[in-house]
Each structure stands twice: as C-alpha cells, then as structure tokens.
Amino acid sequence: MQQIPMTVHGAEKLRQELENLKSVVRPKIVADIATAREHGDLKENAEYHAAREQQGFCEGRIQDIEAKLSHLQIIDVTKIENKGKVIFGATVTLLNLDTEEEKTYRIVGDDESDIKLNLISVNSPIARGLIGKNLDDEVTVVTPGGDIDYEITAVEYL
Known part of the structure; x- marks a missing residue:
C-alpha cells in the first residue's frame, strides 16, 4: 500500500x-x-x-x-518555509478572473476533504491544477463545469 x-x-x-x-x-x-x-x-x-x-x-x-x-x-506545512509555492497542506486564495470572486481552499488528503469547509482533496481537479504553482500565477483549472481562470492571490502554510 x-x-x-x-x-x-x-x-x-x-x-x-x-x-x-x-x-x-x-x-x-x-x-x-x-x-x-x-x-x-x-x-x-x-x-x-x-x-x-x-x-x-x-x-x-x-x-x-x-x-x-x-x-x-x-x-506539517507549518514546518516548511513558505516561498509562495502551492503544496499539499497549503491554504490558497484564488481570484476568479471572470467573476472577481475570491475563494480560499486548503489542500488536504482524500479522507479529510470537505468542500463545505473549503478543504479540497489533493486529487481534486482544482488542487491538481494548483499544486506546484506560485503566488501571483494565473492558472486555468479544468473542471467538469468548464475551464476557470484564477489568479493565486495568497499561499499560506497554516
């Protein structure tokens, strides 16, 4: 396993x-x-x-x-130096470039994900699109409802 x-x-x-x-x-x-x-x-x-x-x-x-x-x-992301890179455990704030709406998600394991609490699985389409990206990057996330363009406005290791 x-x-x-x-x-x-x-x-x-x-x-x-x-x-x-x-x-x-x-x-x-x-x-x-x-x-x-x-x-x-x-x-x-x-x-x-x-x-x-x-x-x-x-x-x-x-x-x-x-x-x-x-x-x-x-x-434990609190023990990792934050250089603005999106990694597992990071809390990421995204700005939807079409709607100007901001969303904040924390990238977590499958067992702890809960969209109502803004905890998204590392295997979700949004997390897969964000992992490895950096603060201020613009990313296109492919979702079942269509592509969404975001700007990463904050990356926190809480």
Missing part, C-alpha cells in the same frame, strides 16, 4: 475517530448484541441482526482507519 498524505489535523481526527470506535461504539454494540440475545430466537430477532450488522460496519471502519494510520505520511 502506498503512503497516504494527510495533514497533522486530519491524522489527529482519524486517531480520535478510531479511539471513539474502540472505546465507545464497539462496547455499546457488544452490549446491544447481548441484550438482543436475551430476547430469544435469533432467526426472527431484528434487534440482534441490526446490532450484528452495526458490528460489521464498526469493525470494517476500525480496520480501514488502522490500515490508513499505518501508511500515513503526515505533512
């Missing part, structure tokens, strides 16, 4: 989720299964089957997170 890039914050959130699954969710599911077993015949016991299904999802997510954590490449 290849290295999975992630910010310090993203790795911490993943570790917290894993801890919650192991210390809160898993024990609750085990208790739910025990309670459902007490209700008798397991063939027609909906609570038992629902709890077993939840257990499968929980264990699958635990395995998924543990695999990701074992292949993490944590990138």
Whole structure:
C-alpha cells in the first residue's frame, strides 16, 4: 500500500475517530448484541441482526482507519518555509478572473476533504491544477463545469 498524505489535523481526527470506535461504539454494540440475545430466537430477532450488522460496519471502519494510520505520511506545512509555492497542506486564495470572486481552499488528503469547509482533496481537479504553482500565477483549472481562470492571490502554510 502506498503512503497516504494527510495533514497533522486530519491524522489527529482519524486517531480520535478510531479511539471513539474502540472505546465507545464497539462496547455499546457488544452490549446491544447481548441484550438482543436475551430476547430469544435469533432467526426472527431484528434487534440482534441490526446490532450484528452495526458490528460489521464498526469493525470494517476500525480496520480501514488502522490500515490508513499505518501508511500515513503526515505533512506539517507549518514546518516548511513558505516561498509562495502551492503544496499539499497549503491554504490558497484564488481570484476568479471572470467573476472577481475570491475563494480560499486548503489542500488536504482524500479522507479529510470537505468542500463545505473549503478543504479540497489533493486529487481534486482544482488542487491538481494548483499544486506546484506560485503566488501571483494565473492558472486555468479544468473542471467538469468548464475551464476557470484564477489568479493565486495568497499561499499560506497554516
């Protein structure tokens, strides 16, 4: 498995989720299964089957997170000298040259991306168009909705 890039914050959130699954969710599911077993015949016991299904999802997510954590490449941009270059973890402010609208995005790993929070995946069309570019560069980003011309007005390593 290849290295999975992630910010310090993203790795911490993943570790917290894993801890919650192991210390809160898993024990609750085990208790739910025990309670459902007490209700008798397991063939027609909906609570038992629902709890077993939840257990499968929980264990699958635990395995998924543990695999990701074992292949993490944590990138802390605050420890990198900012020379205005767009890199993984950078926060980039873009000026849409057609609409004059400004947008700010942070380029993060796949698991931590959330467009509502302006966290975009390093593999997204916008991030792929920005990586390696510099402050004040004009870039054309190819998106499913068409090409968009931007000027990079700020590059921050927060």
